[in-house]
Every structure is written in structure tokens, then in C-alpha cells.
Amino acid sequence: MSENIYIFSNGELKRKQNTIYFEVKDGNHKYLPVENIREIHLFGEVILNKDALEFLSQKEIILHFYNYYGYYVGSFYPREHYNSGYILLKQVEHYLDFEKRRYLALKFVEGAISNIITVLSYYRRKGINLESLDKINALYQNLFYQNTIEEIMAIEGKVREIYYSEFNKIIENKEFIMDKRSKKPPENQINALISFGNSLLYSYILSEIYKTHLDPRIGYLHATNFRRFTLNLDIAEIFKPIIVDRVIFYITNKNMLSSRDFEEKLNGIYLKESGRKIFISKIEEKLRTTVFYKKLGKNVSYRRLIRMELYKLEKHLIGDEKYYPLISEW
Amino acid sequence: MCGLLNINMAYVNGTLIASYFICKRELWFMAHELTPDQDNSFLELGRFIEEDYYKREEKGFIVGEMKIDIVKQGDENVIIGEIKKSSRSELTGIMQLSYYLMRLKEIGIIAKGEVLIPKERKKIPVELTKEIEEKLRKAIEEIQMIIMEPFPPKLEKIPYCTHCAYREFCWS
Numbered sequence: 001m002s003e004n005i006y007i008f009s010n011g012e013l014k015r016k017q018n019t020i021y022f023e024v025k026d027g028n029h030k031y032l033p034v035e036n037i038r039e040i041h042l043f044g045e046v047i048l049n050k051d052a053l054e055f056l057s058q059k060e061i062i063l064h065f066y067n068y069y070g071y072y073v074g075s076f077y078p079r080e081h082y083n084s085g086y087i088l089l090k091q092v093e094h095y096l097d098f099e100k101r102r103y104l105a106l107k108f109v110e111g112a113i114s115n116i117i118t119v120l121s122y123y124r125r126k127g128i129n130l131e132s133l134d135k136i137n138a139l140y141q142n143l144f145y146q147n148t149i150e151e152i153m154a155i156e157g158k159v160r161e162i163y164y165s166e167f168n169k170i171i172e173n174k175e176f177i178m179d180k181r182s183k184k185p186p187e188n189q190i191n192a193l194i195s196f197g198n199s200l201l202y203s204y205i206l207s208e209i210y211k212t213h214l215d216p217r218i219g220y221l222h223a224t225n226f227r228r229f230t231l232n233l234d235i236a237e238i239f240k241p242i243i244v245d246r247v248i249f250y251i252t253n254k255n256m257l258s259s260r261d262f263e264e265k266l267n268g269i270y271l272k273e274s275g276r277k278i279f280i281s282k283i284e285e286k287l288r289t290t291v292f293y294k295k296l297g298k299n300v301s302y303r304r305l306i307r308m309e310l311y312k313l314e315k316h317l318i319g320d321e322k323y324y325p326l327i328s329e330w
Numbered sequence: 331m332c333g334l335l336n337i338n339m340a341y342v343n344g345t346l347i348a349s350y351f352i353c354k355r356e357l358w359f360m361a362h363e364l365t366p367d368q369d370n371s372f373l374e375l376g377r378f379i380e381e382d383y384y385k386r387e388e389k390g391f392i393v394g395e396m397k398i399d400i401v402k403q404g405d406e407n408v409i410i411g412e413i414k415k416s417s418r419s420e421l422t423g424i425m426q427l428s429y430y431l432m433r434l435k436e437i438g439i440i441a442k443g444e445v446l447i448p449k450e451r452k453k454i455p456v457e458l459t460k461e462i463e464e465k466l467r468k469a470i471e472e473i474q475m476i477i478m479e480p481f482p483p484k485l486e487k488i489p490y491c492t493h494c495a496y497r498e499f500c501w502s
């Protein structure tokens with residue numbers, strides 16, 4: 001089983017023959033099991049040399065970098081090992097042909113909104129008064145009449161705004177609600193959690209894209225500019241409500257976090273290392289959770305669901321099977 | 331369309347021959363460089379067997395565009411070997427080897443073949459017969475037709491799916 005490594009300390013990643021180890025500033029070091037690592041998330045200040053990068057590249061290990069505030073800044077994406085010129089051409093074809101691009105953009109947003117509805121409906125069944133569901137349903141119906149990508153994105157933006165405003169009702173922990181009221185725009189603890197969770201999700205999806213023939217630079221909802229990865233942002237829309245937001249509700253309602261896990265810096269509020277660790281352990285747990293996948297006839301983890309979403313996209317691109325987004329029933 | 335394919339129309343490689351006898355959809359994927367998921371545990375097992383059991387043999391010969399697992403000198407003829415994981419792929423191994431034998435024959439080398447299943451300690455001798463040659467010629471023709479198709483053959487559940495490295499791709 002491959003695992004993800006998270007590094008919070010400052011130090012240096014070094015290669016020693018056929019292993020990689022992390023040397024902490026105080027001289028301590030820890031070996032990393034390169035054969036079993038899928039990706040490394042770097043939160044601390046880390047020094048890397050070419051030798052280490054070359055070795056990681058050879059082992060096909062992706063490095064994800066986060067800044068001081070815990071926001072995703074970029075990835076070291078080793079040379080692609082699954083190459084298919086055929087898929088690349090198809091990906092471009094679906095980007096350049098407007099109707100084809102619109103179809104995919106629409107489907108990603110359809111998945112996003114449907115999954116938001118799934119999440120809200122769950123809390124409504126639990127007795128929380130969520131009248132916004134009707135508004136969201138109406139916007140969802142409207143989605144299919146939007147012609148441009150901008151219009152499609154605008155609908156999603158509106159839905160998200162309404163959806164986020166309902167977080168106050170879902171999250172029982174008073175500490176978080178108080179903060180929301182006293183907000184000095186735009187940051188508060190919930191926003192800090194959402195941003196951090198989304199950052200992680202973008203990197204997980206990027207790692208899964210690496211295992212397919214898809215080129216992460218070509219997105220459909222998020223315009224491609226070849227200078228950054230966008231396909232992972234597209235796919236993330238579908239998974240944010242069912243992975244990130246659910247983890248947020250879980251850790252806040254179980255009182256796993258308190259204001260001590262946040263800090264105020266510049267103009268915003270950010271998760272401290274203690275808070276990040278709690279979040280990561282819960283999101284990892286979520287990714288390992290399995291659900292039954294009917295068509296495949298077996299249980300698959302959420303992490304695998306991401307991969308299968310990419311496979312569905314590949315099949316759509318080659319004209320094998322039309323793409324429909326994952327709509328969670330769970 | 332054809333420009334996109336990594337296929338020399340005159341020749342078809344052994345993997346494609348094997349795929350043809352397993353699943354035509356897999357064949358189409360292979361021809362379009364849609365290599366299967368390397369995380370798949372069956373593939374890993376395959377690599378492991380190859381690396382482990384045949385350390386001392388010379389292996390991985392390349393003749394033209396054929397990749398032959400094992401080549402050795404027998405009493406009379408050269409013997410070429412193809413390694414398979416289990417008896418499940420015995421038939422495909424036979425066809426794959428027969429194809430190599432046929433191609434070798436074309437360049438004047440008369441050889442014999444052996445399908446090797448180390449896990450089951452099995453060794454199946456393979457000789458090129460008229461019938462097999464006929465079958466292969468038909469297969470090559472059909473392979474070329476299938477990979478020219480713009481879309482992969484429709485999905486259909488077959489017993490092989492359960493062990494196929496494309497399983498999650500096909501059934502996602």
C-alpha cells in the first residue's frame with residue numbers, strides 16, 4: 001500500500017544511495033520508505049538538491065509544496081510515465097471545440113451542485129432547517145440553460161455562496177459560529193478550514209492524474225493557460241462537498257478543533273500546525289473509507305473514486321462512453 | 331486517424347496478438363498506448379515472477395519489434411520462451427509464441443517455443459502448424475481492422491475482466 005508523507009518541520013531532504021531521508025535542523029533524521037510513497041506534502045521550509053529530486057523523479061514520487069499559511073503553491077511533477085499522444089490530442093480537441101468543452105464544464109458543475117444537495121439533504125433529514133435547498137435546486141435547474149463557461153461558473157458561484165452561508169447551521173460548535181458573526185472580511189475559521197481542505201484536495205487529485213494519461217494542464221471549467229494545473233481544479237469541484245466539507249463538519253461538530261488551533265496573521269486567520277495535523281488525519285481517513293461501486297462490483301475507497309472519475313473522463317475523450325459526474329448517494 | 335497510432339501496419343507485435351485472443355477492447359487500448367494501471371497487483375505479480383525466476387537466464391531479446399522473454403540454444407534448434415503467470419494465459423502464450431516462430435521463419439530461422447508457467451512448474455512446448463499459421467494470418471488482418479476503428483469495441487463483461495488490468499478503467 002502506498003502512503004502519503006507530510007513534513008511539517010524545517011530541514012533538508014537528502015538522498016543516500018537508494019533511500020531518501022529527511023534531516024531536521026537539529027540534526028535528527030528520518031528515513032522515508034521510497035518504495036511505498038505516493039506523494040510528499042511539504043509544509044515546512046525544505047531544502048532539496050538535484051540528486052534528491054532526480055531520485056524522487058525516478059521513483060515517480062510527487063512533491064506538493066504549501067506556503068507558510070498552508071496554501072498549496074505548486075508541485076514537483078516528475079516526467080510523465082503514462083504517455084499517450086492519442087489522449088493528449090483528444091484532450092485538446094475537447095478544449096478547442098466549444099460545444100465539447102461546454103459539455104464537460106457543465107458536467108463538472110452538475111456534479112458539484114448535486115453533491116452539495118446530497119450533503120445538505122443529509123442535514124435536513126437530521127432536522128436542521130435548511131430552506132436554502134430550494135434556492136439551490138432552482139439554480140441547479142437553471143444550470144442547463146447557461147451557454148458560456150462564465151455563466152456556468154457564475155451559477156456555481158451563487159450556489160456555493162448560499163451553501164457556505166448554511167455552514168453556520170450545520171456546525172454546532174459555538175466557537176466557530178461566533179467567529180463567523182464577528183468576521184472582518186473575508187477570513188474566519190471556517191474559511192481557513194475550507195481553503196486548507198481544498199488545497200489538500202487539489203494536490204490529491206493531481207497525484208491521481210499523474211497515474212493516468214491525462215495532462216493536468218488542460219482543464220475545461222477552469223481555463224487552460226498552460227502555466228498551471230487546472231484539470232485537478234475541475235475534478236475537485238465534484239469532490240469538495242463529499243470529501244472536504246464533510247471532514248470540516250466532522251471535526252468541528254466533534255469538537256476536535258478549537259480557536260487555539262488557529263492563528264491570526266496579516267489580514268486573515270489560518271490553521272496552525274496542530275490544526276493542520278488534525279485535519280490531515282481526518283481527511284486521510286476519509287480517503288481510505290470505502291463505498292460500494294455497483295458497476296465495478298466491489299468496494300472502492302474515496303481515493304479510488306477520484307481515479308475512476310479520471311478514467312471516466314478518459315473514456316469520454318476517446319469516444320467510448322459519455323461522461324457523467326459522480327453523484328454521491330452516500 | 332492513422333497518424334495517431336503507434337502501429338506499423340505491416341507488423342503487429344506479440345502483445346497485440348495476445349490481446350487479440352483475450353479481449354478485442356484491450357487490444358484497441360494497447361494499440362492506442364493506453365497502458366493499463368501499473369498499480370494493478372496482477373501486473374506487479376507478473377513483473378515479480380519475471381524478475382525472480384529467471385535471473386540467470388538471458389532474457390528480454392528484441393528481434394525486429396518482437397520482445398522475446400527468453401532465447402536459448404536447444405539440442406537442435408533455438409528455443410524461445412514466453413513467461414506466463416498461470417494456465418489462464420496458456421493459450422494466449424501459445425499464440426504469441428507461434429507468432430514469433432512464424433516471424434522467425436520468415437527470416438530463415440527455424441525455432442521451437444516453450445510457454446513457461448513458473449508458478450505451476452509448467453512448460454508447454456509449442457510448434458508452428460499449418461492451422462495455427464492460418465489462424466494467425468487471419469488474426470493479423472483483423473487486428474489491423476480493429477485498431478483502425480475510431481472507438482474501442484463496446485464494453486462487454488467476460489470472465490477475463492476480473493483479472494484484467496483495465497478492470498477499473500472499463501468498469502468505472
Ligand code: SF4
Nearest residue numbers: 353356491494496500
Ligand atoms: S476489463 Fe474486460 S472488457 Fe475491459 S479490457 Fe479487460 S477484459 Fe476487456
